[in-house]
Amino acid sequence: MGRRYSAPERGSATFPPSSHYLRHMDRKQFLSRSLKASVGALIAGPVLASSTSCNTAENNDAVVDATTPASSAATALQLAQIALPYAYTALEPSIDAQTMEIHYTKHHAAYVKNVNEAIAAEGVVAKDETDLLARVGTFSAKVRNNAGGTWNHNFFWQVMGPGGKGAPEGKVLDALNASFGSFDKFKEAFTDAGMKRFGSGWAWLVERNGELAIGSTPNQDCPLMDVSELKGKPLLALDVWEHAYYLKYQNKRNEYVANWWQVVNWNAVAERLG
Numbered sequence: 083m084g085r086r087y088s089a090p091e092r093g094s095a096t097f098p099p100s101s102h103y104l105r106h107m108d109r110k111q112f113l114s115r116s117l118k119a120s121v122g123a124l125i126a127g128p129v130l131a132s133s134t135s136c137n138t139a140e141n142n143d144a145v146v147d148a149t150t151p152a153s154s155a156a157t158a159l160q161l162a163q164i165a166l167p168y169a170y171t172a173l174e175p176s177i178d179a180q181t182m183e184i185h186y187t188k189h190h191a192a193y194v195k196n197v198n199e200a201i202a203a204e205g206v207v208a209k210d211e212t213d214l215l216a217r218v219g220t221f222s223a224k225v226r227n228n229a230g231g232t233w234n235h236n237f238f239w240q241v242m243g244p245g246g247k248g249a250p251e252g253k254v255l256d257a258l259n260a261s262f263g264s265f266d267k268f269k270e271a272f273t274d275a276g277m278k279r280f281g282s283g284w285a286w287l288v289e290r291n292g293e294l295a296i297g298s299t300p301n302q303d304c305p306l307m308d309v310s311e312l313k314g315k316p317l318l319a320l321d322v323w324e325h326a327y328y329l330k331y332q333n334k335r336n337e338y339v340a341n342w343w344q345v346v347n348w349n350a351v352a353e354r355l356g
Protein backbone atom coordinates (compact mmCIF):
# COMPACT_ATOMS: atom_id res chain seq x y z
CA MET A 83 0.00 0.00 0.00
CA GLY A 84 1.05 3.51 -0.50
CA ARG A 85 3.54 2.78 -3.22
CA ARG A 86 5.02 5.79 -4.80
CA TYR A 87 6.15 6.17 -8.33
CA SER A 88 7.99 8.66 -10.39
CA ALA A 89 6.04 10.46 -13.03
CA PRO A 90 7.29 10.65 -16.59
CA GLU A 91 9.41 13.68 -17.31
CA ARG A 92 7.39 16.68 -18.31
CA GLY A 93 6.91 16.87 -22.02
CA SER A 94 7.36 13.16 -22.57
CA ALA A 95 3.68 12.57 -23.17
CA THR A 96 2.68 12.82 -26.80
CA PHE A 97 -0.97 11.77 -26.76
CA PRO A 98 -3.31 13.42 -27.08
CA PRO A 99 -1.66 16.65 -28.21
CA SER A 100 -4.41 18.77 -26.74
CA SER A 101 -3.53 17.54 -23.28
CA HIS A 102 0.19 18.14 -23.55
CA TYR A 103 0.23 20.14 -20.35
CA LEU A 104 -0.78 17.19 -18.21
CA ARG A 105 1.52 14.63 -16.82
CA HIS A 106 0.70 11.13 -17.90
CA MET A 107 1.44 7.76 -16.46
CA ASP A 108 1.24 4.93 -18.89
CA ARG A 109 -1.47 2.28 -18.96
CA LYS A 110 0.65 -0.46 -17.48
CA GLN A 111 1.58 1.69 -14.52
CA PHE A 112 -2.03 2.58 -13.91
CA LEU A 113 -3.24 -0.99 -14.16
CA SER A 114 -0.65 -2.13 -11.68
CA ARG A 115 -1.61 0.50 -9.16
CA SER A 116 -5.30 0.01 -9.69
CA LEU A 117 -4.91 -3.68 -8.99
CA LYS A 118 -3.39 -2.81 -5.68
CA ALA A 119 -5.97 -0.12 -5.06
CA SER A 120 -3.00 2.14 -5.04
CA VAL A 121 -3.03 4.51 -7.93
CA GLY A 122 -1.20 7.09 -5.95
CA ALA A 123 0.73 9.87 -7.49
CA LEU A 124 3.27 11.80 -5.52
CA ILE A 125 4.60 14.08 -8.11
CA ALA A 126 6.66 17.12 -7.44
CA GLY A 127 6.01 19.54 -10.20
CA PRO A 128 3.79 22.23 -11.62
CA VAL A 129 0.51 23.14 -10.07
CA LEU A 130 -1.99 23.91 -12.78
CA ALA A 131 -3.75 27.20 -12.50
CA SER A 132 -7.36 28.35 -12.58
CA SER A 133 -10.46 26.74 -11.20
CA THR A 134 -13.80 25.46 -12.36
CA SER A 135 -16.19 23.86 -9.91
CA CYS A 136 -17.17 20.33 -10.88
CA ASN A 137 -19.76 19.93 -8.19
CA THR A 138 -22.78 20.68 -10.27
CA ALA A 139 -21.53 21.75 -13.67
CA GLU A 140 -21.66 19.35 -16.58
CA ASN A 141 -19.42 21.56 -18.64
CA ASN A 142 -16.07 22.40 -17.18
CA ASP A 143 -13.56 23.41 -19.77
CA ALA A 144 -9.94 22.95 -18.95
CA VAL A 145 -7.61 25.90 -18.82
CA VAL A 146 -4.20 25.11 -20.14
CA ASP A 147 -2.10 27.78 -18.50
CA ALA A 148 0.25 26.36 -15.91
CA THR A 149 2.42 27.90 -13.29
CA THR A 150 4.91 26.41 -10.91
CA PRO A 151 4.92 27.83 -7.42
CA ALA A 152 8.38 26.93 -6.21
CA SER A 153 7.31 26.92 -2.58
CA SER A 154 4.82 24.08 -3.02
CA ALA A 155 6.51 22.09 -5.75
CA ALA A 156 8.70 20.05 -3.45
CA THR A 157 5.88 18.65 -1.34
CA ALA A 158 2.80 18.91 -3.54
CA LEU A 159 0.80 15.79 -4.18
CA GLN A 160 -0.30 15.91 -7.77
CA LEU A 161 -2.69 13.55 -9.46
CA ALA A 162 -2.22 12.57 -13.07
CA GLN A 163 -4.38 11.94 -16.10
CA ILE A 164 -3.44 8.72 -17.83
CA ALA A 165 -2.85 8.67 -21.54
CA LEU A 166 -5.97 7.46 -23.27
CA PRO A 167 -5.13 3.87 -24.28
CA TYR A 168 -6.93 4.10 -27.62
CA ALA A 169 -7.95 6.65 -30.23
CA TYR A 170 -11.00 8.84 -29.79
CA THR A 171 -12.65 6.90 -32.60
CA ALA A 172 -11.89 3.47 -31.13
CA LEU A 173 -15.15 2.99 -29.29
CA GLU A 174 -17.38 3.94 -32.20
CA PRO A 175 -20.24 3.45 -32.66
CA SER A 176 -21.05 2.86 -28.99
CA ILE A 177 -19.26 6.05 -27.96
CA ASP A 178 -18.68 8.64 -30.65
CA ALA A 179 -15.31 10.28 -31.20
CA GLN A 180 -16.45 13.78 -30.37
CA THR A 181 -17.81 12.68 -27.02
CA MET A 182 -14.60 10.80 -26.27
CA GLU A 183 -12.41 13.77 -27.13
CA ILE A 184 -14.43 16.30 -25.14
CA HIS A 185 -14.84 13.91 -22.24
CA TYR A 186 -11.11 13.27 -22.06
CA THR A 187 -9.60 16.62 -22.96
CA LYS A 188 -12.16 18.88 -21.30
CA HIS A 189 -14.07 17.17 -18.52
CA HIS A 190 -11.45 14.76 -17.26
CA ALA A 191 -8.63 17.21 -17.77
CA ALA A 192 -10.52 19.80 -15.74
CA TYR A 193 -10.90 17.44 -12.79
CA VAL A 194 -7.17 16.81 -12.81
CA LYS A 195 -6.35 20.49 -13.05
CA ASN A 196 -8.83 21.42 -10.34
CA VAL A 197 -7.82 18.77 -7.84
CA ASN A 198 -4.18 19.69 -8.16
CA GLU A 199 -5.07 23.32 -7.68
CA ALA A 200 -7.15 22.49 -4.60
CA ILE A 201 -4.47 20.27 -3.13
CA ALA A 202 -1.93 23.03 -3.44
CA ALA A 203 -4.23 25.80 -2.25
CA GLU A 204 -5.44 23.87 0.77
CA GLY A 205 -2.12 22.33 1.69
CA VAL A 206 -3.53 18.82 1.49
CA VAL A 207 -1.12 16.23 2.80
CA ALA A 208 -1.55 12.65 1.63
CA LYS A 209 1.00 10.02 0.89
CA ASP A 210 -0.62 9.05 -2.40
CA GLU A 211 -3.91 9.08 -4.31
CA THR A 212 -5.34 6.08 -2.49
CA ASP A 213 -4.60 7.70 0.84
CA LEU A 214 -6.23 10.90 -0.36
CA LEU A 215 -9.40 9.09 -1.40
CA ALA A 216 -9.53 7.12 1.83
CA ARG A 217 -9.51 10.38 3.82
CA VAL A 218 -11.26 12.63 1.35
CA GLY A 219 -14.04 13.39 3.82
CA THR A 220 -11.59 15.48 5.80
CA PHE A 221 -10.90 17.76 2.87
CA SER A 222 -12.98 20.27 0.92
CA ALA A 223 -15.80 19.52 -1.51
CA LYS A 224 -13.52 20.71 -4.29
CA VAL A 225 -10.93 18.10 -3.41
CA ARG A 226 -13.60 15.40 -3.07
CA ASN A 227 -15.30 16.15 -6.37
CA ASN A 228 -12.18 16.58 -8.41
CA ALA A 229 -10.14 13.78 -6.86
CA GLY A 230 -13.06 11.52 -7.62
CA GLY A 231 -13.37 12.87 -11.12
CA THR A 232 -9.69 12.25 -11.70
CA TRP A 233 -9.62 8.69 -10.37
CA ASN A 234 -12.97 7.60 -11.77
CA HIS A 235 -12.18 8.65 -15.32
CA ASN A 236 -8.68 7.15 -15.24
CA PHE A 237 -10.39 3.93 -14.22
CA PHE A 238 -13.20 4.27 -16.75
CA TRP A 239 -10.83 4.58 -19.71
CA GLN A 240 -9.10 1.37 -18.64
CA VAL A 241 -12.19 -0.77 -18.38
CA MET A 242 -13.26 0.07 -21.90
CA GLY A 243 -11.65 -0.78 -25.19
CA PRO A 244 -12.30 -1.64 -28.80
CA GLY A 245 -13.13 -5.13 -29.99
CA GLY A 246 -15.31 -6.07 -27.09
CA LYS A 247 -17.43 -9.17 -27.24
CA GLY A 248 -20.21 -7.80 -25.09
CA ALA A 249 -19.82 -10.51 -22.46
CA PRO A 250 -17.02 -11.89 -20.29
CA GLU A 251 -15.46 -15.31 -20.32
CA GLY A 252 -13.48 -17.40 -17.87
CA LYS A 253 -13.11 -16.35 -14.28
CA VAL A 254 -15.10 -13.12 -14.67
CA LEU A 255 -18.05 -15.00 -16.10
CA ASP A 256 -17.74 -17.61 -13.38
CA ALA A 257 -17.67 -14.96 -10.67
CA LEU A 258 -20.68 -13.11 -12.10
CA ASN A 259 -22.62 -16.35 -12.43
CA ALA A 260 -21.80 -17.27 -8.85
CA SER A 261 -22.75 -13.86 -7.46
CA PHE A 262 -25.73 -12.89 -9.56
CA GLY A 263 -27.04 -16.14 -11.03
CA SER A 264 -26.13 -15.37 -14.63
CA PHE A 265 -24.44 -12.75 -16.75
CA ASP A 266 -27.81 -11.52 -17.95
CA LYS A 267 -28.96 -10.99 -14.37
CA PHE A 268 -25.75 -9.16 -13.56
CA LYS A 269 -26.16 -7.01 -16.65
CA GLU A 270 -29.73 -6.22 -15.72
CA ALA A 271 -28.80 -5.23 -12.16
CA PHE A 272 -25.82 -3.14 -13.26
CA THR A 273 -27.92 -1.39 -15.89
CA ASP A 274 -30.56 -0.74 -13.28
CA ALA A 275 -27.96 0.85 -11.00
CA GLY A 276 -26.91 3.18 -13.79
CA MET A 277 -30.44 4.03 -14.83
CA LYS A 278 -31.67 4.71 -11.31
CA ARG A 279 -28.78 6.96 -10.35
CA PHE A 280 -30.61 10.28 -10.35
CA GLY A 281 -28.68 13.10 -11.93
CA SER A 282 -24.97 12.60 -12.33
CA GLY A 283 -22.98 9.68 -11.05
CA TRP A 284 -21.50 6.27 -11.65
CA ALA A 285 -22.57 2.62 -11.66
CA TRP A 286 -20.07 0.18 -10.19
CA LEU A 287 -19.20 -3.45 -9.81
CA VAL A 288 -17.03 -3.79 -6.72
CA GLU A 289 -15.36 -6.56 -4.79
CA ARG A 290 -15.75 -6.41 -1.04
CA ASN A 291 -14.65 -9.06 1.41
CA GLY A 292 -14.35 -11.53 -1.42
CA GLU A 293 -17.85 -10.90 -2.71
CA LEU A 294 -19.09 -8.94 -5.69
CA ALA A 295 -21.59 -6.12 -5.34
CA ILE A 296 -23.34 -3.69 -7.65
CA GLY A 297 -24.16 -0.12 -6.73
CA SER A 298 -23.89 3.49 -7.73
CA THR A 299 -22.43 6.72 -6.42
CA PRO A 300 -23.53 10.32 -6.90
CA ASN A 301 -21.45 13.02 -8.57
CA GLN A 302 -17.81 11.92 -8.62
CA ASP A 303 -17.81 9.81 -5.49
CA CYS A 304 -15.74 6.65 -5.71
CA PRO A 305 -16.00 3.37 -3.78
CA LEU A 306 -12.48 3.98 -2.47
CA MET A 307 -13.64 7.09 -0.61
CA ASP A 308 -14.34 7.08 3.10
CA VAL A 309 -17.50 9.07 2.43
CA SER A 310 -18.87 6.83 -0.31
CA GLU A 311 -22.23 5.17 0.17
CA LEU A 312 -20.81 2.25 -1.82
CA LYS A 313 -17.46 0.85 -0.76
CA GLY A 314 -15.18 -1.79 -2.19
CA LYS A 315 -12.50 -2.42 -4.77
CA PRO A 316 -13.77 -1.21 -8.14
CA LEU A 317 -13.85 -3.83 -10.87
CA LEU A 318 -16.01 -2.05 -13.44
CA ALA A 319 -17.48 1.42 -13.73
CA LEU A 320 -19.92 3.23 -15.96
CA ASP A 321 -20.04 7.00 -16.17
CA VAL A 322 -23.69 8.09 -16.32
CA TRP A 323 -23.05 11.81 -16.29
CA GLU A 324 -24.79 13.41 -19.25
CA HIS A 325 -21.43 14.60 -20.55
CA ALA A 326 -20.61 10.92 -21.21
CA TYR A 327 -23.39 10.42 -23.72
CA TYR A 328 -25.48 13.50 -24.44
CA LEU A 329 -23.97 14.45 -27.81
CA LYS A 330 -24.89 11.10 -29.33
CA TYR A 331 -27.77 9.90 -27.23
CA GLN A 332 -29.26 13.14 -25.87
CA ASN A 333 -31.58 12.15 -23.02
CA LYS A 334 -31.59 8.44 -23.87
CA ARG A 335 -29.32 7.12 -21.15
CA ASN A 336 -30.85 3.68 -21.63
CA GLU A 337 -29.51 3.47 -25.20
CA TYR A 338 -26.07 4.63 -24.10
CA VAL A 339 -25.95 1.98 -21.39
CA ALA A 340 -27.23 -0.73 -23.74
CA ASN A 341 -24.54 0.04 -26.33
CA TRP A 342 -21.80 0.50 -23.75
CA TRP A 343 -21.61 -3.21 -23.07
CA GLN A 344 -19.97 -3.64 -26.48
CA VAL A 345 -16.92 -1.66 -25.36
CA VAL A 346 -16.37 -3.16 -21.93
CA ASN A 347 -12.81 -4.43 -21.59
CA TRP A 348 -13.42 -7.67 -19.73
CA ASN A 349 -9.70 -8.43 -19.63
CA ALA A 350 -9.23 -5.33 -17.51
CA VAL A 351 -11.99 -6.53 -15.19
CA ALA A 352 -10.30 -9.93 -14.95
CA GLU A 353 -6.99 -8.30 -14.01
CA ARG A 354 -8.68 -6.60 -11.07
CA LEU A 355 -10.73 -9.54 -9.87
CA GLY A 356 -9.46 -11.49 -6.90
Ligand SMILES: [Fe+2]
Pocket residue numbers: 185189235321323325326
Ligand atom coordinates in the same frame (compact mmCIF):
# COMPACT_ATOMS: atom_id res chain seq x y z
FE1 LIG B 1 -17.32 11.69 -17.14
